[in-house]
Amino acid sequence: MRADARDNRTRILGAAEEVFGRAPSASTDDVAKLAGVGIATVFRHFPTKVELLEAVLTLRLERLRNRAVRLADETDPGSAFFGFFSQVVSEATSKLAIADALSASGSAVGQDARNAGTGLREAFGNLLARAQHSGDVRADAEFPEVYALLIGASRGATAVGLEPAVRDRMLALLYDGLRPGRTT
Amino acid sequence: MRADARDNRTRILGAAEEVFGRAPSASTDDVAKLAGVGIATVFRHFPTKVELLEAVLTLRLERLRNRAVRLADETDPGSAFFGFFSQVVSEATSKLAIADALSASGSAVGQDARNAGTGLREAFGNLLARAQHSGDVRADAEFPEVYALLIGASRGATAVGLEPAVRDRMLALLYDGLRPGRTT
DNA sequence: CGATATATAGAGTCCGTACTCCGTTTAGAA
DNA sequence: TTCTAAACGGAGTACGGACTCTATATATCG
Numbered sequence: 101m102r103a104d105a106r107d108n109r110t111r112i113l114g115a116a117e118e119v120f121g122r123a124p125s126a127s128t129d130d131v132a133k134l135a136g137v138g139i140a141t142v143f144r145h146f147p148t149k150v151e152l153l154e155a156v157l158t159l160r161l162e163r164l165r166n167r168a169v170r171l172a173d174e175t176d177p178g179s180a181f182f183g184f185f186s187q188v189v190s191e192a193t194s195k196l197a198i199a200d201a202l203s204a205s206g207s208a209v210g211q212d213a214r215n216a217g218t219g220l221r222e223a224f225g226n227l228l229a230r231a232q233h234s235g236d237v238r239a240d241a242e243f244p245e246v247y248a249l250l251i252g253a254s255r256g257a258t259a260v261g262l263e264p265a266v267r268d269r270m271l272a273l274l275y276d277g278l279r280p281g282r283t284t
Numbered sequence: 285m286r287a288d289a290r291d292n293r294t295r296i297l298g299a300a301e302e303v304f305g306r307a308p309s310a311s312t313d314d315v316a317k318l319a320g321v322g323i324a325t326v327f328r329h330f331p332t333k334v335e336l337l338e339a340v341l342t343l344r345l346e347r348l349r350n351r352a353v354r355l356a357d358e359t360d361p362g363s364a365f366f367g368f369f370s371q372v373v374s375e376a377t378s379k380l381a382i383a384d385a386l387s388a389s390g391s392a393v394g395q396d397a398r399n400a401g402t403g404l405r406e407a408f409g410n411l412l413a414r415a416q417h418s419g420d421v422r423a424d425a426e427f428p429e430v431y432a433l434l435i436g437a438s439r440g441a442t443a444v445g446l447e448p449a450v451r452d453r454m455l456a457l458l459y460d461g462l463r464p465g466r467t468t
Numbered sequence: 469c470g471a472t473a474t475a476t477a478g479a480g481t482c483c484g485t486a487c488t489c490c491g492t493t494t495a496g497a498a
Numbered sequence: 499t500t501c502t503a504a505a506c507g508g509a510g511t512a513c514g515g516a517c518t519c520t521a522t523a524t525a526t527c528g
Contacts, residue, residue: 488512
């Protein structure tokens with residue numbers, strides 16, 4: 101693969117993330133314009149719009165996964181879990197696409213995206229398990245519903261353009277439900 | 285307004301709700317087909333696709349509002365609040381559009397839809413206030429974050445096609461955070 | 469029943485967007 | 499420096515979907 105081709109691929113991916121982050125319905129032309137290349141170049145690297153969208157999705161899922169993995173190594177279990185949760189939700193407030201990425205993490209079509217989604221869920225499951233072991237999260241909460249809460253909080257925050265203060269109070273309510281010491 | 289015109293308007297609205305409930309990106313032709321009328325008829329009643337979508341949105345918001353009002357009259361405050369919350373979320377699981385309606389309730393463009401959104405928020409605010417007075421919901425939860433949770437839970441449930449059991453466990457976690465007796 | 473304003477159907481127009489074709493340019497090995 | 503395979507740009511194609519035009523049909527009032 102030629103060096104300029106590799107560069108262009110990277111620039112296109114970056115532009116696509118930016119453009120689709122602002123408006124998921126944006127056109128391929130918009131991506132090409134922002135990347136500073138011709139349309140044909142975009143389609144050479146990503147033969148179909150779906151494949152381009154999937155590449156962006158994969159990128160985002162992997163980035164989230166890496167963050168989860170890093171947090172698991174660096175911080176105590178409780179802060180790692182709640183910190184990750186808060187980070188994702190607050191990022192989703194401004195970046196439209198994060199929430200979509202999460203939602204799609206289960207049902208992605210392409211192989212790469214599906215793998216990335218699985219990786220993210222594993223990493224987040226690990227954060228959850230550790231926080232449960234250390235007693236920071238109630239033990240009877242299972243992964244599916246906690247993940248659903250993460251998705252929901254992200255999408256909720258996205259939709260409304262939630263103010264930071266409200267978002268934090270919303271998360272506080274959520275976290276109170278997740279902490280141990282209450283019977284259902 | 286002629287009687288047949290009124291009938292058609294109603295049929296078109298019904299068809300639109302059905303069609304857009306299944307696929308928000310559906311075309312106007314699809315709506316006309318299902319309603320059993322020509323495309324032109326759809327456009328005569330709703331001069332623009334946006335106006336058709338807004339009419340559907342208004343319908344949905346008013347329906348939700350009515351349910352909230354009815355519940356406030358019939359049941360004890362706690363059951364009314366949590367019952368409404370659960371109903372909305374479980375309905376959102378199958379009906380794609382409920383969540384979108386909620387999200388748009390704050391930022392609707394047309395006057396009708398905006399009024400309907402305000403009405404719904406008032407009715408839900410009333411449910412919340414009564415549940416707080418009766419001690420079923422913690423007093424320090426303010427409306428914006430609770431409404432954000434409702435939207436989030438609905439959108440979360442929608443996105444993943446959540447199984448009922450998982451959805452209920454998710455709601456249980458949420459409700460534990462909303463009930464009194466815990467310090468933030 | 470007849471007159472007429474009101475409604476309707478669906479073919480036609482226009483435009484935006486995904487994707488292709490091909491003549492031109494350029495990286496990089498000899 | 500030269501040569502060629504690889505990459506590029508952008509005009510061109512195909513298609514779907516929002517919206518219109520007009521000839522036809524029908525409700526309703528006297």
